[in-house]
Amino acid sequence: MLESIQDDGGVTVSSEQLARRGHTTAAQVRKDLSHFGSFGKRGLGYSVDELRDRLRIILGLDQVWPVVLVGAGRIGSALFEYPDFKRRGYECVAIVDSNPEKIGRKWGELVIQPTAKLESLIKELCATLVILAVPASAAQLVAECSVNAGINGILNFAPVQLQVPDGIPVENVNLVMELEALSFQITRASKT
Amino acid sequence: MLESIQDDGGVTVSSEQLARRGHTTAAQVRKDLSHFGSFGKRGLGYSVDELRDRLRIILGLDQVWPVVLVGAGRIGSALFEYPDFKRRGYECVAIVDSNPEKIGRKWGELVIQPTAKLESLIKELCATLVILAVPASAAQLVAECSVNAGINGILNFAPVQLQVPDGIPVENVNLVMELEALSFQITRASKT
Structure with a gap:
């Protein structure tokens, strides 16, 4: 504002x-x-x-936050191109994906790396945040790997409750749950 | 769960x-x-x-919710392809965009329509929800148009506070604010 x-x-x-x-x-x-x-x-x-x-x-926005994006799918791509993202000090320093067809492609200046390299990339690039834009089945493993590598926080788009140690903040964005919040309010209003 | x-x-x-x-x-x-x-x-x-x-x-999930997607950009595309979306009863019945290059393209079975048709599409298709995946500058106008057409709820991805009448629920997804919530928690923890 x-x-x-x-x-x-x-x-x-x-x-x-x-x-x-x-x-x-x-x-x-x-x-x-x-x-x-x-x-x-x-x-x-x-x-x-x-x-x-x-x-x-x-808010901690007086510094640059190096971010690793995990998952080069549609949500990952939408986030990568999101203009406010960089403007606010979040810099995507690496992108990883497990799909061999995507590995090696360039997004802007970055080359998509294999997910197997996630841990070493986080350490090397001193990344503080990871964005998980991966399927639910992969999210927990990726979260654990990120925590092992010393990540400070996780933005999770996968529709699962991640289990991470205390002190590692996780923010969840669950798109279906947002729609369900609307359906609930509309349904409840129509019944009263 | x-x-x-x-x-x-x-x-x-x-x-x-x-x-x-x-x-x-x-x-x-x-x-x-x-x-x-x-x-x-x-x-x-x-x-x-x-x-x-x-x-x-x-939650109102015992019925199908017809949804109109406003904005055929990257976020719109990510949402459109989101598998849980349809599985949970949210059916995208129309897509509109204001970019002449996008109008007329097909996404699945749907043809992207001009935003000018939004009001008539909502009425015709009895849409209950709109998803706003448009730039901040366009969001308020689109919200008003949707409300005029009788929409019941709005999922807003534009980083603005929409002004809508009481009784129209709005859920906001602000991706930068989610990252800021993480930065805040990490910054605060590092200072204590």
Whole structure:
């Protein structure tokens, strides 16, 4: 939101304006931000630049995050081409796939490597994140291999609950479950 | 989970077993299910078939949901080919795009239509859901058009907060925000 306010030339923003954009209340915006320190001045609102910069530091976006993409299928390809991805500091440093037909192909500057090399690639390139865009049946093994290689976090598109050690954050994106959340809300509303 | 237990030949399942798979507690599983009625028998656990069927009804998966896909780019294509999509009862009945080079192409049995036809397609095909896989700049307009046509819910991949009337559920999938959630957790852990 702050970036889009910046793009529109905004210099300061109030908690009320942020709340309206975020579909929440001004009190909630102030409360949420207060968890991370003191922001803005009473009656003057927040400096857009400053708030953005401080939030970027809180989110860890003041550094580049080297990412290894596992799975050069359609989801992998969509992610690889996603423009916001690089803009926010996530740099894809390697792509691996287990399909011999895909290994050796070039995506941009990168050559698709065999999944067997995942562990050594993570170590060599000091990758901090892996994106798992692989079938459910392969995901757990790839996750374990990534953890062994010292990965710090996993973005998982496979529809399985990964078992990883405590302290390795996993974010799951389950596309069917998102649709099911909609169906549930619509079904429930139609019954009341 | 229940489907994977079915695939493995499981007939009954305990709340403890479900909790282990779902990284939660047996008490939480029982509490969550209790919101929707009475399931299982004390000491005997749940019938896998019955629990699955009842959850499908609760989630609205006992019917087919006609979906219109807006945006025939990479994310749209990944979704269109997603095998679980159709298996769970979401049927893509139309694809629209605003790029003249894409209009007229065939994806499976479907011909990509111009976005200008979105409203009439939703009405004609009685579509209940739209998936927005369009750039941020186009998303609000497409959402409004879909709402006007009587859509019931929106799965939004565009990185914007859509403004829609109350009662139209929106689920947002923001891929960069998922990565940011990981960076945040890793950054915070490294500072403590």
